[in-house]
């Protein structure tokens with residue numbers, strides 16, 4: 548397995564961040580995302596259904612599925628056992644990073660300051676998540692943080708919607724953009740997969756080369 552997120556994403560630039568409450572929605576959700584052109588997805592460990600949803604989505608041929616909101620080594624182990632191909636955390640946690648290294652799976656810790664970024668770089672990581680991106684100052688903050696660290700790549704996430712997407716994707720330091728707006732719990736509750744497909748296709752188009 549590679550420890551490089553860029554290799555797993557393989558050019559995908561839009562990362563749907565999912566909170567799945569009912570595992571029965573995982574199949575149609577994966578279909579809708581893939582039909583909309585998504586090639587990756589992050590299933591957050593925020594619900595009891597997360598592990599089962601991840602397992603179901605990981606078997607979907609078209610999507611590289613990772614785990615989000617991973618807060619401990621134990622969760623990282625469970626996520627990888629369920630098929631996660633990468634692990635995302637809201638913050639920088641040494642235990643999570645060490646566990647992922649042991650598991651040989653890419654880990655993307657959240658950072659919001661230069662100090663946290665330096666900690667991640669010192670640990671040998673090159674890709675981090677700017678989180679919460681918009682509340683931390685958005686693109687201006689991302690550019691300011693990226694300037695002294697030309698090797699760092701960012702996956703800004705948090706508060707981003709269709710209106711901010713193009714700006715982030717145009718920045719050379721941005722590997723991909725994450726967000727929940729593509730498939731919200733409300734979409735899943737109402738079974739509105741058509742809207743998930745539409746929002747995904749619209750976002751993927753913005754990130755197309």
Ligand SMILES: O=C(O)C(=O)C[C@H](O)[C@H](O)COP(=O)(O)O
Pocket residue numbers: 564589591615616617635636637678704705706707725726727728
């Ligand atoms: O906890 C994690 O590991 C996460 O990935 C957090 C998510 O990135 C954000 O909660 C998504 O933010 P919104 O798009 O504003 O809903």
